[in-house]
Amino acid sequence: MGKSSKDKRDLYYRKAKEEGWRARSAFKLLQLDSQFHLLKGLNRVVDLCAAPGSWSQVLSRSLPEDSAKIVAVDLQPMAPIKGVTSIQADITHPKTLKRILDIFGGEPADFVCSDGAPDVTGLHDLDEYIQAQLILSALQLATALLRPGGAFVAKIFRGRDIDLMYFQLGLLFERVTCAKPRSSRGSSLEAFIVCQGYKPRPGWVPSIINEVFSTEEYFKKMGIERPLIVDLDGEYEEEERVVAPFVACGDLSEYDSDATYTIERSTARVSLDPVQSPTAPPYKTAIELKRKGIIKRT
């Protein structure tokens, strides 16, 4: 979240700076919590794809300081947050699971969340596919970490095959809900999947601790798989799809992320410093070259 943004209309953006959140997405978790009471009585929680850390901030402020253990995982380095142990690691790597469990003293987690998303390309199919892979990687880790009855929350894009994912999640959790916080723009496909009441697959033992599996193989071992290759001209079974119930969360009296506010015009003009400097984008060298005039518009 930088100092200036093209999109100044969003009150959540400003409110996040005022309240010291590293990103406006903090309000999404707060609103999800007010609807589902997700953060009550938690002891061990994992925040995946955590950088820049706004969800970890929410967890740190909501959970009891003395007893709760919060682990934040991201590939990117993250500025420290009080009460949060951050690890810079790949969530798909088996060692990461071990590192988290070590911090928890071998005890399972109560809650796993992920607000991660790839940089969207604009090719909807591809973006939804990559997001689904990210969720599956987070879910893979979650199934090995969560205690039975634990909860998993992740960002989703409500696109064309989202009902396939709802079905797969329904095999692992008692309740699967699609939640849209008021702080998430109505014009965006973003929503959150709230999976409560983890029920490990019958007869399945979490074994990825010492073995390397691809995500597909991992879920195949759980009995969750898709056929390898299908002849569309011949007869084939339509994959199972299910629609998760939708819940809009956050009170209607809260700010609308799509609206333009005029009431705080005078204050909105004052520019606030970002709480956390943005992480370096992969194209930082290109920006540098453009600044030096080496990359030019024709």
Add this chain to the structure above:
Amino acid sequence: MSIIDIDFTSEHPKHSIRKRFLDDWISSLAFAQDESLIYIQTAHNKILTLDSTTLDPISTSVCLEQSILYSGAILPLSIDGQRRTLIASGTVLGGVVIWELESQAILHTLSSHEGSIFGVVFSSDGKILASCSDDRSIRLWEVQSGKEIAIGWGHHARIWQLLFVHDNEKLISVSEDCSARVWSWNSESTSLICEQVLEGHLGRNVWCGALGNGEDRSVLATGGGDGRVKLWDIDLRASIDRNTKKYSMASTGFMDPTPVHKRKQEIFKNYVLLNYNHILVGTSKSRLLFFNGKSHTWKVIPEVTVDFYSIIKGFGNDPSCAAIATRDGKLFIARVSDNDIAVECFEVGHLFQGKLSDLLTFTVNTKHYVILETQNPHDPVVLFDDTGKCRAILTVPETFHPTAAVYESRTNILYLGSRHGAVASYTLDFTSDRVEITPNNCWRRVMSEDAITSILLRPSTNSLETTLILTSRGGYFMMVNIQGAHLRQLSLNRLPRCDIEGSSYSNGKLILYGFRTDLFFVWNHTDQYEVLTEKCGGAHRIWHFRMNPDDEDAYDLLYTKAVEVNHVKSSGHRAKFQQSVLQPLIHGREYRGIEFSSKKYNQQLIIATGSEDTCISLNTLDPRTGALTNWGIYEKHVSGITSLHWTEEGEYLISSSGQEELTIWKVTLAKDEGPHIYPLISLPTTCDIPDLRIMNSVTRKLTNGKYLVVSIYSDSTFRGWIFDPTETSFQPSFSGNYRECCLLNCDILVLNDEFYLSISSTDGHLAIWKIGTEQSLGMFTPLAESLLRVQLHQSSVKGSFFYQKTPLSFLHVSGGDDNSLVATDINFANGSISGTRISVVENAHSATITGIARIPGASDLVFVSIGSDQNLRKWKLTPEGISLVDSRYTTVADTGVIDAYSDANGSIVALAGMGMSIWTV
């Protein structure tokens, strides 16, 4: 995966398609060298080998590096009869892995990119691998050693795909910056050299490229976010660069050898390109020079003295002749033969008091005419023929300085455009000499006060109407229709930041050209792409441009830069392909408005679309074939379109967008000229918050011919206006404020002469206000609380319509962000309003419902819905409730808007998002 079997043995190649559905994203595919196997690379870095005849899986190989891939490439080799297959994997985390399928061994991990690898490609000889990534760089690697050979910077956004061309000596890249680039490299440098930038798409992205596989491998096809496939001759630009000639006084051999101060040196002042590449040049020292394009020799035309300020012009599409006027009143007519030039001089100064200041030309059959004028307001404007004879003295209206001329042979009318945006018409009679002619008509402020830079006669199949295209320095161009004394403005359009200097028709395409910042541009408006941008150094320099009338990519541009004249010549695409755009244009960004007009044009439906790309597109649709014809792309709005609606009778189009923009366009359906829109009036802004968006609008025609227009805003306010078409004015009628959320939909209901306004918003509620009678609407009233507020959805109401059930009750059907469809009974009985939800379908779609539309005409209440799950669903509302009739999958992603049309022949649904699709229901 689809296998397309093509039989080339018959004259018309036959094909059949075999499809297989894989459980994963396919990153790349390849046939083995002997074509017996098919390799499929998945995004999990896995290779599935299939039998190419049966399509049965033979084996699966997994790379040890298990990362999700954004891209991949397969290089099947055959070494001593042994298969060796190299795989390149572009991972999500920035590494490129080269591995060998047969041994599953990783050969190289290339890690100098940052960010996801969007493209990898092997050169066809397998020696080089090229990769591109989120870091906006292109890198070349030696496959054998894994060594980085070269790096290329230049794109302004992400690079999606790479392609080796010209026997692996060049590389093409396509990017999110909407360009494709051609790169070369050499062993001396580690930098790729960007040779060409190809900008032929609109919107945001060029996604992919492919090369012609025929004899000429220099034809590149690019596919863009604008839905088009554009063909390029990549040798063409190289040949333009190679053939660009430079001329200067020094190269003529006629420069005075005595050294003088640089500012006093003789230079080229003015020039025109004629047949055979001959060039006629006037110099700063009053000499007239001739460049023989055949022998490449210069000569001074003897006994001709022009002057410093003389004007040289050609005759449009007839390059055999040129006219020169000097300030002191000489008119020269120059005619070229294949090897020489002949110049005749005529003294015309006695007809004028002032100095000659401008010269306009036109041709009638083979006869050339010249119009001369001075700055002196008392001087006439005089028409000469090419024998120097004065044919007519044109009396011009006051303050009318002609700047452009066109002659229509059918009507014998000469049209002149003026420096202050006026147009005048004269009937010319060529049978007599030196007659004084007064204008038939003079239309003032046609292009407001802008100087008219060119007038073009639109070629028309209908011989009874005159359609002109006018261009202006402000970047505007306008189509006007003239019938007798009546001038109708059909359309007004603009090229942002451009200064249009001229226009022409080439192969039936409208071409506009002029200056944009330091560039000379040539824009093909019909096909919407830039033919040329030449860095000439800025406007107000001397230039000469001519389009080939038969090839829209062939042209000659001459311009002066630093005492030299550059001659840029393009031979066009005709030698290699018939047309350069293969697929019709769609909006380059998400569609935000789509609506059928109630009017028809030549049995075709008229459909308007608006998009995030800020443009409005006007199309006709053939209901039998589904074929769309585009009649214009209109660029007026500054921000993305939020809504687009026709008035009930199709006379006006109303568009809205961010930054409080709302424009009313007058619609004309000129016979054979297609539908056109002209911006009549825009709403005044109400505040200085740049982000205040008009989210939607609705209109209702009143009995007095005026219109009630309602605009709803992102800050929860709404305003009513009375639009008076005869006065072209807006009068505020009412205003109100809902709550604090963004408003999304609005409707006007009329019951017993009482007008009601309904609004629904991001809070999932529907609210209704009483706004008065037709009479009271003429007086401004602030509105208080709504009469009714009822919750329909958990969050945003994304689409809705009303259906009048009885004189006192309506059905309101809505689709929401909460995946549900709701039917609500709105009852006005007993003097109060009540709203009752009568039917709810909770999971009508598996994701957000983004639009719904009633199918008019059906006896039942039938409607269609579209969602971000990419399903198009047809529903029926009966007393038992809403029930599903049909469901179809659409390939249009981010579907957001939908509209339906019905007539005696059936019903048609148009839906759009990233792209557009037409369905019969």
